Amino acid sequence: MQTLTLRCTLRPTPEQVRALEATVELFAEGCNHALRVAKERGEFRRFRLHHLVYRDLRALGLSANLAVQVIARVGRRKGSRAKFYRPTSCTFDQRTLSLRLKDETISLTTVRGRMLILMKLGNYQRELLNRAKSIQGGVLTKGAKGKWYIHLHLRVETPEPLGGGGKVVGVDLGQKALATLSTGLQFSGGPLRGKRLHYLRKRAEVRSKLDRPSERTKGLKHLWERLRGREARFVNHTLHTLAKRIVDSLEPGDTLAIEDLTGLKDHTTKRGKRERYLHNLWPYARFRFFVEYKAALKGIKVVAVDPHHTSQECPRCGHVAKENRRSQALFRCTACGFQHNADWVAAHNIARRAGSMGMGRCKPARILRVSSFHHLPLESLRL
Ligand SMILES: [Zn+2]
Incomplete structure (x- = not known):
């Protein structure tokens, strides 16, 4: 309950x-x-x-x-x-x-x-x-x-997460592909990326006008507010839809493993302004909140795992190297030659860290935090 x-x-x-x-x-x-x-x-x-x-x-x-x-x-x-x-x-x-x-x-x-x-x-x-x-x-x-x-x-009334019985599915969050599941399901990031770039340009335009006092009219301020509201609604809607589709693809009793990205924001300082903006396009905390409460309603457990090197570790032999990631899209292990879609490899590693039996070597689970529905700030919930 x-x-x-x-x-x-x-x-x-x-x-x-x-x-x-x-x-x-x-x-x-x-x-x-x-x-x-x-x-x-x-x-x-x-x-x-x-x-x-x-x-x-x-x-x-x-x-x-x-x-x-x-x-x-x-x-x-x-x-x-x-x-x-x-x-x-x-x-x-x-x-x-x-x-x-x-x-x-x-x-x-x-x-x-x-x-x-x-x-x-x-x-x-x-x-x-x-x-x-x-x-x-x-x-x-x-x-x-x-x-x-x-x-x-x-x-x-919510089903108790069964745990153990179901499968463990990892989800990798990204830019090109918004989300990739270890089950192979992938959600494209194209529309979100394009739309946010559009808003970025639009806002810069209005911003530059607002900076000149002679042009700072009431209408312009309203336009600014409207743009912000529209963008926020669009992002919220996209996140909701994505969270819903991810949870819809799972069964009660499954476990969803997600990267614990809460501390990762600072590692992006070398990126350009545009890059950084797009990187921050993942309102991670909000997305995780959406996923968690939708999952909780369906009896699916959500766990957060250590995100380090999830895209560099070979699922077959466990070799970790930067060079394993050949490009944005391709993973190829320099030790054993294993080759696969890079996002899928990351999702797979995330699932394995949450304790699933992956292919090949299996590390002990390194679960950082088991998130519970009860701790969420429910006041902010919008459905
Ligand atoms: Zn390998």
């Missing part, structure tokens, strides 16, 4: 928008009042704070449930660091939030009463909502351009 956060877009009517606005405003007002009192009294413990402000919050017009949520938000360790709460969000619990899946609506208790609001769902969200054992409330947020979202906290 795991808890995860699913973001859904809402489609409120104009009247409902006014009710939502009024709710987040009152909620923020309540938070700011509780914060003031907490600071004056130097008291951020939830239970104590409750006694100090509950009556005031109810007098403000907040329902009992919302008052409790206000206290929960301010009365926590992080609360003392807050300066001010802006009217952009509001927390609902199981009594003030419920879903009706058959007509894809959500029911929220606002300050203007219970509202039945339409949701905009994709297939993935539908699937998760149908699988959810329960919904533990959620957070209503107001995004840019007046969009409204609900971040639902779901309890989802």
Whole structure:
């Protein structure tokens, strides 16, 4: 059983928008009042704070449930660091939030009463909502351009990673080929590379104009923001799709081995600016996060292994040499002559390091870190 956060877009009517606005405003007002009192009294413990402000919050017009949520938000360790709460969000619990899946609506208790609001769902969200054992409330947020979202906290039944039974599959991340699996499956990096170069040029263009004060218009700033947003959405979408297709190719009980690249960024200083930009095109941490939670939902274990020399080691005889890698694409062992696609060799070595029985010599597994779904920052999850 795991808890995860699913973001859904809402489609409120104009009247409902006014009710939502009024709710987040009152909620923020309540938070700011509780914060003031907490600071004056130097008291951020939830239970104590409750006694100090509950009556005031109810007098403000907040329902009992919302008052409790206000206290929960301010009365926590992080609360003392807050300066001010802006009217952009509001927390609902199981009594003030419920879903009706058959007509894809959500029911929220606002300050203007219970509202039945339409949701905009994709297939993935539908699937998760149908699988959810329960919904533990959620957070209503107001995004840019007046969009409204609900971040639902779901309890989802997930198969326990079996481990041992299934196969171990390695994945090598790269530029030309975005990802190569030791099963032979490969995903081309062409579209991502081309598109990001396009954005790189576009941004440089706008940047140079922004640097000249005479041309720094509002429209140009908007264009800059739009470009950044578009690029971020494109990269996110690509990573999601890739992660999904990798996980789709595996079975429950399998183990996916991935390079632990978290410390590798500094080794790229010799590259040119363009190269570096493309190298950083792998938002590795985000990709790994996507892979890990998709894998967890399917009962697939993800392990991170030592990435050193994965592309230089011969899968047949174990000989490690720079010269083994003849070119970007070709691996040929200088000791035994073994020859194969270089990306596949890397993926194979990654799988073997995670403990699979490869061909030829088998080293003991050097697993650096077994990643667990529970440690992930679920708040940032977007599906
Ligand atoms: Zn060899």
